[in-house]
Amino acid sequence: MPGDTTLPPRENETSRGSYPVSERNKLRRVHERGRYDREAVHAVLDAAMLCHVAYSIEGEPYCTPTIHWREGDRLYWHGSSASRMLRQLKAGARVCLTVSHLDGLVLARSGFHHSVNYRSAMCFGTARIVDDRHEKEHALETLIERFYPGRARLLRPLEPQEVKATMVIGMEIEEASAKMRAAGVGDDEDDYALPIWAGVIPVRTVVDPLEACSRLLSDVPVPEGLSGFAPG
Template identity: 65%
Template sequence: MPESPDAYPVSERNKVRRLHERGRYDRESVHAILDAAMVAHIAYVIDGQPYCTPTAFWREGEHLYWHGSSASRMLRSQRGGLPVCLTVTHLDSLVLARCGFNHSVDYRSAMCFGTAQIIDDPAEKTRALDAMIDRFYPDRNATLRPSTAQELKATTVIGMAIEQASGKIRNKGVGDEEEDYALPIYAARVPVRTVIGAAEPCPRMPAGVPYPEGLAGFTPGRRLDELMLENQRKKYGAE
C-alpha cells in the first residue's frame, strides 16, 4: 500500500491479515476508534515475560499518553524506552447466526505500535495530567485543587508516538450462508452499549455546589463512546 500523509504506513507488523477488507489504516478511522475510548490495554515484554495492562489513556495528535503508579513494574521498565502495542476495542453487537461458525460480534478495534517513554519534565508531566482531566471532563481541571508535589511524584506519565497503527471494523450484522437463510432458526443482531448512568453526588459535598457546566454532556442513557468522541473534539478539535 503506498504511503500517504493521511494513513499509517503498512508493514508486516500492523497489516490486517484475516478478513483484510475490514482493515483501516487511514488516520481518521484509527483516531475515531481511539478517541471514543477511555481505557486501552498496553502489551509489552519484560525479561521474556509478556504482560498486558489496562489503563486510562488519551490522544494528542500523533501521540498517546497514559499514567500509572510510580511503583509500577511496567512504568519503571519504560524509562529507557520500551516497545509496546496499545489496543482499544468497542463491542457494538452480538450476532446470532444459523450455525455456530457464523456467530460473531460487530466491533471497532485499533492497534497502535510505538516506543513508550516516561515523561520526566515536571512542567510537561503536569500539563499532560491536566490535559487528561479536561479531555475526559471538559473544563474541569480549572475548578480543582492543584495536585501536591507528593501526588505528582507518585504518578508516572508515559508518552508514545504512534509509529504504525491499524483499525479493524465489523458492522455487517448477520452473515449466513445463502442456503441457510431459509432455515427456521432464530437469527439476530443484539446491540451492546455502555451508557452513562445518573450521577450519585458525594454525600459529604457541601450544600449548594452546582452541577458543572462542563459535565452537561453526561446525561443518563447517553452512549459513552459518543460522549468521549465529543469531549476529545472539544479539547483538541477535529484532527
Template identity: 60%
Template structure:
C-alpha cells in the same frame, strides 16, 4: 486532470497489516483517531523479561502521540520508562451476532491497535501539562477548579508517552451473515446491539448542600452514549487548550 490527495495514513507493514478479512482494515488517521478519542480505557501490552503482560489503563491522544499514566512504582511504567516497544489496543463492542451455525456466530466491533516506543515523560513542563490533560481531556476545564496537586502526588504519578509509529483499525459492521443455503433453516438468528450508555449521576453523599454540578460535566448526561460524550469532550478540551 487534478487528483484528490490521499488521506493521511499510518505506514503499513507486517506489524500492523490486517491479515484476515483485510477489507475490514483501515489505516487512515481519521478512522484511527476517531476510534481512539471515543474511548477512555485501553489495554497496553508489553514484555518484561520474556513474560507478556497486558494492563488496562485510562489514556488520551494528542496528535499522533498517546499518553497514559499510573503509579510511579508500577511494573508497567518502570518497564516502559526507557523506550520499550509497546502495543496499545482499544475495542468498541457494537453487537453480538447469533447465526444459524456456530461458525458464523460473531460480533460487530470497532477496534484499533497502535504500535510504538513507550517512554517515561521526564520533562517537568510536559509532565505538568499532561497531568492537566489527564483530567481535562475527559472533563474540559475541570483542573482549574480543583485543589492543586501536591509535589508528592506529582512524584507518585508517572506519565508515559508513545508516538504512534504504526496503527490499524479493524471494523465489522455486518450483522447476521450466514451461508446462503442456511437462511432457509428453521433456526432463529438475530443481531443484539450493544451500547455503553451513561446512567444517572450519583453525587457524592458528603457534598455540601450549596455545591452544584459543574459545567465541565456538560457532555455527560443520562441516556447519552459514552463514546459520543468522550468524543465531544475531547474536541472541546483541545479547542480550549489551543485557544489558551
C-alpha cells in the same frame, strides 16, 4: 533526552493521512474490515475510556488495563512512579496499545457464522517517560480535560509531590491499524431458508445519573456537561 518528550505537531497537521503499513500492522484476516488512516484509528481510540497495554518483562508478556489519552499522534497513560509496568516502560520498551469496543452480538443460522460487531485499534510504538515537569503537568491536565472538559481549573491545584509521585508515559504511534465490523448476519446462501432465528443484539456502554459524594458541601452545584464524556 528532551527530543524524546517534545510534543507532537498540532492535531490539524497530523490528523490526516495513513499510518505506514509494515509486516507488523498489515491486516491479513478479514482484511477488508481494516483501516490504516489516522481518522479511523483516532476515532476508535478517542471513543474509548480504557485501553490494554501489552509489553514484556524478561520475555514474559503482560497485558495491563489503563486509561489513555491522545494528542495528535501521541498516546499517553499514567500511574505511580513506583509502578512496575511504568518503570519497565520508562526504559523505552516496545508496546502494543489496543482499544476495543463491542457493539453487538451477531447470531447466524450456523455456529460458524456467529460473530460480533466491533471497532478496535492496535497501536505500536516505544514507550517514553514524560519527565519535563511542564509537559508532565500539561499532560495530566489534558487527562482530566479529556474526561471532564472545563474541570481542571475548578479543582484544588496539583501539589508538587503529587506530580512527583506520578509517572506519565508517552508513546508516538509508529504503526497502527483499525478493524471494524458493523453489519447484519452473513449466512451461507442455503442457510437463509432454515427456520432459525438470526439477527443482531446491539450492545452499548451507558453513563448513569451522577451519584454525589456523601460529604459534598450542601451548596455545591453540579457543573454543566460533567457527564459530557459520551462513551462511544
